[in-house]
Amino acid sequence: MMKRLAILVSALAFFLLQSQSALACGGLIAPDGDVHLTRASTLVAWHNGIEHYLTSFTYQGSESDIGWIVPLPAVPMKIEEGGAWTLQRLAIETQPQPTVVINASASMASPAQILQQVKIEALNITVIRGSGQAILNWATGNSFFLNGDTRDHLLTYAKGSPIFMAAKYDTAAAKARGQLEGDGVPILITMKTPNLWVPLEVLALDGQQVQADIYLLTDEPVNTSEVDAKIGQSAVGTEVPGAPGLKVAFQEQMTPTLYHDLSSDRNMSWVPSNGWLTYLSLDAPDTSVTYDMGVGTSGVIRIAHFGTPPAQVVTGPQSNALPGWLPTLPMGTPQFAESLLIMLGIVVALVLIFRARGRYLARQA
Secondary structure, three states, rough: OOOHHHHHHHHHHHHHOOOOHHHHHHOOOOOOHHHHHHHEEEEEEEEEEEEEEEEEEEEEEEOOOEEEEEEEEOOOOOOEOOOOHHHHHHHHHHHOOOOOOHHHHHHHOOOOOEEEEEOOOEEEEEEEEEEEEHHHHHHOOOOOOOOHHHHHHHHHHHHHHHEEEEEEEHHHHHHOOOOOOOOOEEEEEEEOOOOOOOOHHOOOOOOOOOOEEEEEEEEOEOOOOOHHHHOOOOOOOOOOOOOOEEEEEEEEOOOHHHHHHOOOOOOOOOOOOEEEEEEEEEEEEEOOOEEEEOOEEEEEEEEOOOOOOOHHHHOOOOOOOOOOOOOOOOOOOHHHHHHHHHHHHHHHHHHHHHHHHHHHHHHHO
């Protein structure tokens, strides 16, 4: 019990120490430059066609009218409060410690369709569907202020998926709840998707360094190369091809302690007891992050230009695809083989030494 308490206290301490950083995932929208997005933290889990997307939105600045919009690959089955300490626990596990207002009447696009509305703590969340211009019209008609960069992001993403989630931060409600300025509200979105998909370009705000923590929970280990996945070579320490600044920093099988800590959190009982945890770190200039990420059933990370339909990120043509009939070796096979060869070399060397010594003694006799 004391060990579990220590883990939770450590997670809380990590969160408090990080209170000067903004953890967010989505196109930050504010009337001016008083608000700054400094980092993003997201957990995406996929199993049997269900994606769980957990993110926490916070900000730095004094602006009272804050919102964010993020593209979704499908209409959510459920939107609810996310785990209170899950993102902080994952961090402990994997890391060493000018404004343009758009006139909504400028276009004759069909109006956006409101699919879902829910309030979670200080966030008013709306799931909408429509063309890019319809999304822009809806946003401006609901007091979202869009600069040119965010506008372009939304128009391009709408080419790939017509579904978006918009969240408006109610700063008055937050203060009434005793929340600090910019405190995160964890949001858990559950969707049916054919493959795991994560929008990354949406984090590339004009003129800001993109810094993000992305945690993946998958049935199989995640890899950056088809060949490495087949031979069981770990991807830890390698950069994802075609994704500047995106690197696999940590990977491990789910441990009993981690499973307990995650699954016992609020609304997190769905966390699987087995599988793999992968931590990817993104640190790049905003001009370099022009891509989104998908992971297929083979566990190989796929990269595509943002605006590509989510399903096509994984199923699109791949120049280095290997035949499906090739067996996939267990993770760590190359390291095991290397150790085996070293041990075999030592044994052979010892045999040769003893034989040479025996021949020498025989000649002396």
